[in-house]
Amino acid sequence: MNWSEGWCDVVGEQTDNGEVKMASIEGSARERLILALDLDDAVAALRLATSLGEYFATAKVGLELFSAAGPSVVFSLREAGFRVFIDLKLHDIPTTVGRAAHVLGSLGPTFVTLHAAGGVEMLRLGMQGLMEGSRKADEEMPIALAVSVLTSESRVESGLLKTRISHAFAAGVQGYVASAHDLATIRAVAPSMVSVVPGIRQSGAPTHDQGRPATAQEAFAAGADYLVIGRTVTAAADPKAAAESLVSGLLG
Numbered sequence: 001m002n003w004s005e006g007w008c009d010v011v012g013e014q015t016d017n018g019e020v021k022m023a024s025i026e027g028s029a030r031e032r033l034i035l036a037l038d039l040d041d042a043v044a045a046l047r048l049a050t051s052l053g054e055y056f057a058t059a060k061v062g063l064e065l066f067s068a069a070g071p072s073v074v075f076s077l078r079e080a081g082f083r084v085f086i087d088l089k090l091h092d093i094p095t096t097v098g099r100a101a102h103v104l105g106s107l108g109p110t111f112v113t114l115h116a117a118g119g120v121e122m123l124r125l126g127m128q129g130l131m132e133g134s135r136k137a138d139e140e141m142p143i144a145l146a147v148s149v150l151t152s153e154s155r156v157e158s159g160l161l162k163t164r165i166s167h168a169f170a171a172g173v174q175g176y177v178a179s180a181h182d183l184a185t186i187r188a189v190a191p192s193m194v195s196v197v198p199g200i201r202q203s204g205a206p207t208h209d210q211g212r213p214a215t216a217q218e219a220f221a222a223g224a225d226y227l228v229i230g231r232t233v234t235a236a237a238d239p240k241a242a243a244e245s246l247v248s249g250l251l252g
């Protein structure tokens with residue numbers, strides 16, 4: 001299998017209203033799949049990521065792993081060649097989020113999440129923190145992602161979704177995290193933002209706590225730029241075989 005095949009269509013693509021999507025989205029399956037390392041142990045997380053590196057260019061550090069291992073796991077994953085997605089869904093008063101984002105920006109992640117429920121001012125200070133933190137550390141500015149409505153919610157009110165995304169766009173946030181089922185609604189208000197979709201499950205597989213799951217094929221067909229892959233692969237008896245099957249299904 002040649003993992004660099006496919007998906008060259010997104011870079012510089014013109015959206016319906018003539019805007020151009022961010023050029024940082026690259027072509028291959030591996031570039032567009034994000035591995036969710038939901039573990040409480042840095043050594044185990046690094047081992048799992050390394051064993052799946054041919055399928056995933058990006059490793060996601062969420063609340064569990066960051067709480068267990070702190071910033072050092074971000075450095076370890078970067079050293080191992082991964083882009084790092086820090087998924088802490090920052091949501092607090094604007095000053096606190098701005099200061100936390102300053103720290104996170106200095107760690108050199110590629111993606112960082114802020115919760116869109118925090119409102120425009122919180123998101124704006126979060127963006128400023130990321131920008132200044134990364135600049136001072138001589139790192140690239142990460143792509144900030146606004147968490148719209150958690151994919152564990154089984155019902156979403158479209159007005160709320162649109163308001164949150166509009167706030168993120170107004171604050172200069174470049175992308176969002178959303179269910180595949182919400183992408184069309186979101187694109188109507190923010191066609192140029194980068195979309196990241198968790199809650200991916202194979203057809204008929206257990207959905208766990210995901211309220212609005214979709215298959216990888218459905219998510220890409222709905223216009224997802226990146227997919228977050230968690231238990232579909234990490235909880236499988238053979239994670240490598242599960243990753244192979246997922247990617248083969250996409251390329252085949």
Ligand SMILES: O=c1ccn([C@@H]2O[C@H](COP(=O)(O)O)[C@@H](O)[C@H]2O)c(=O)[nH]1
Nearest residue numbers: 036062149150151198199228229230231
């Ligand atoms: O709305 C959201 C935002 C983030 N997530 C995160 O994605 C993964 C999904 O893991 P699965 O094992 O595939 O369910 C996990 O790290 C969540 O924190 C999300 O699911 N939904």
